[in-house]
Amino acid sequence: MKIAIVGTGYVGLVSGTCFAEWGNRVVCVDKDVGKIAQLRQGKMPIYEPGLEKLVVRNQAAGRLSFTTSLAEAMRGVDIVFIAVGTPPRPGHGDADLSFIYTAAKEIAYSLEGNAVVAVKSTVPVGTGDAVKKIIATVRPNGSFSVASNPEFLREGSAIDDFLFPDRVVIGVEDENARKAMLALYRPLAEANTPVVVGQRRSAELIKYASNAFLATKITFINELADLCEHVGTDVGELALGMGLDHRIGKAFLNAGPGYGGSCFPKDTLALLRTAQDHGVALRIVEETVAANEARKRKMALKVLDAVGGDVDGLTISVLGLTFKPDTDDMRDAPSVPLIETLQRFGAKIRAHDPVGMENAARVVENVALFNDPYECARDADAVVIVTEWESIRQLDLHRLKQVMRSANLIDLRNAFGRGVAQAAGFQVSSIGQPVPHQSSITSGDVLAFPYRKFRQRDPEPAAMMRAAQADIGREG
Structure with missing residues (x-):
């Protein structure tokens, strides 16, 4: 499959590299000219064990490339992943979705055919709906699908987490997106990895609830x-x-x-x-x-x-x-x-x-x-x-x-x-x-002695426990 990854941060770079490792043709896009230049030279912008080796290998094999041109990356694409940051808004706590919305609008201008736009960034429930509306505004007569595909990568073990995950979560609202996403993750399904396919909003919430x-x-x-x-x-x-x-x-x-x-x-x-x-x-x-x-x-x-x-x-x-x-x-x-x-x-x-x-x-x-x-x-x-x-x-x-x-x-x-x-x-x-x-007192000594001491004095449980705790402090 032809895959485009928008954003070469932690999630985007690891995901794109691992998709390429499965044999897909992957183009990673980023507006940071310096970062793209580094990646083309095999230099990693983040520290993640094993990542550099995979990037270099898949670049050499022609399966992985990096560009600053979204239009170039979108040519003939089957699935485009949005993997940009969603930092908390200062003073608010909710996720800043401005990068998501900007990416969706820019993708809309270059989207071809019946491609699937999959949100891999961690986003609040309903973000996929907003992405669909943004793209539809630019392409009112276009044929496309929007999916949710949250990541579950742990820093320090992200490569193994992607290639050997506990599960894959996919949220879709149409058959086109379901077929495309299942085809992409076929290597994991064939290895008996559970693939959970549900509603788009369910997939978005699963990520937040899990963390x-x-x-x-x-x-x-x-x-x-x-x-x-x-x-x-x-x-x-x-x-x-x-x-x-x-x-x-x-x-x-x-x-x-x-x-x-x-x-x-x-x-x-x-x-x-x-x-x-x-x-x-x-x-x-x-x-x-x-x-x-x-x-x-x-x-x-x-x-x-x-x-x-x-x-x-x-x-x-x-x-x-x-x-x-x-x-x-x-x-x-x-x-x-x-x-x-x-x-x-x-x-x-x-x-x-x-x-x-x-x-x-x-x-x-x-x-x-x-x-x-x-x-x-x-x-x-x-x-x-x-x-x-x-x-x-x-x-x-x-x-x-x-x-x-x-x-x-x-x-x-x-x-x-x-x-x-x-x-x-x-x-x-x-x-x-x-x-x-x-250190010389066993847990039984600490708990049992004050408990017995106050048991006869105050039968009310809450008062008894307060007295016992106070006595533990004195005994300690």
């Missing part, structure tokens, strides 16, 4: 991690016991400093705005957003506690800046509010990231950036692990301790075993694990 659910799952385990610290148990054991239930699953049960990136923060806010526009309350999603934002800054308080309550004048080394490993993406990264909060408390910040420092330099100020993690930690009063890059997980803790002024390790990703770090001489503060003064 909101995963964001909620992350926030849930993060809040349970806080409880684990107070009752003297380990969130890793909790997550294992929960995750083995197939109804829950083990994915996204790793406690940490909060979710970030280009998808979850943006999509949860956009879903909330869509719900508000239709008079529907999504209370769980609202609380997820609020709890996640509060958690990012709360992590600074964890650092304060670890160093004795005051960081004024101290040097703090932050290892890992991107929102997750294997990406250079700094959008909504937990490291940013953590650094900003520590700076307001008077800390001097040094930082290291394997690939994200160029992007980090654009979003953090007054931070000394180091290519070498050991140099970053030199003379530091504390090291904070924010992103669990494999290179950071493999650090020599004995060497790390030797270059530091004080051996304080705040591990916000549980990248190191507490026992291993303690054996290297560190005072360790981690996520969802017993704080030092609780």
Whole structure:
């Protein structure tokens, strides 16, 4: 098939490259002349493992090309994908669809035959309807179809996510679009990948709902991690016991400093705005957003506690800046509010990231950036692990301790075993694990003793629990 991809950002570039890998002829279009020139030379504008190799291979095979001319890309096209950005509108929270609408109008002038326009960008419910109206205004007598085909790519594993997905979601309103989209995804269907074909609006909502659910799952385990610290148990054991239930699953049960990136923060806010526009309350999603934002800054308080309550004048080394490993993406990264909060408390910040420092330099100020993690930690009063890059997980803790002024390790990703770090001489503060003064008390001791103590004194459950919690604090 002949495919055109409008937009060579993360989604467009990965999708176009993988479509070409299946044997399709793909032309990727972008208005950024410099980016197109780079791509033609095999230079990637984003960091994604395995992407450069696929781009170079498919260009050499003549299946993948890049251009700034939409008219050129649209010649003889079977399907054109809109894969432009939909960032949140400042101060509003809903998705900015101006790039979508502009792309739709420009596509309309070059559309040929009975082509399908498929929206791959993440968009609110009803966007496909708007795209259809825009194209119909330009081509009132034209024959075309509009489909929704949301992406489910994770940064750092996007190639595998595209080539070996959990499912493919297609939203169509006519037979022409259904046949074309199913023909395109035949390689996955033949490999027994579930292909969900439904209404266009259903496909649009599936994307938002999926991301909101995963964001909620992350926030849930993060809040349970806080409880684990107070009752003297380990969130890793909790997550294992929960995750083995197939109804829950083990994915996204790793406690940490909060979710970030280009998808979850943006999509949860956009879903909330869509719900508000239709008079529907999504209370769980609202609380997820609020709890996640509060958690990012709360992590600074964890650092304060670890160093004795005051960081004024101290040097703090932050290892890992991107929102997750294997990406250079700094959008909504937990490291940013953590650094900003520590700076307001008077800390001097040094930082290291394997690939994200160029992007980090654009979003953090007054931070000394180091290519070498050991140099970053030199003379530091504390090291904070924010992103669990494999290179950071493999650090020599004995060497790390030797270059530091004080051996304080705040591990916000549980990248190191507490026992291993303690054996290297560190005072360790981690996520969802017993704080030092609780480590000799079992969870049963913490919960059962106050419960029995107050059971006879106050039979009313809520009052009993409040009294028990207060006593736990005194006993701890």
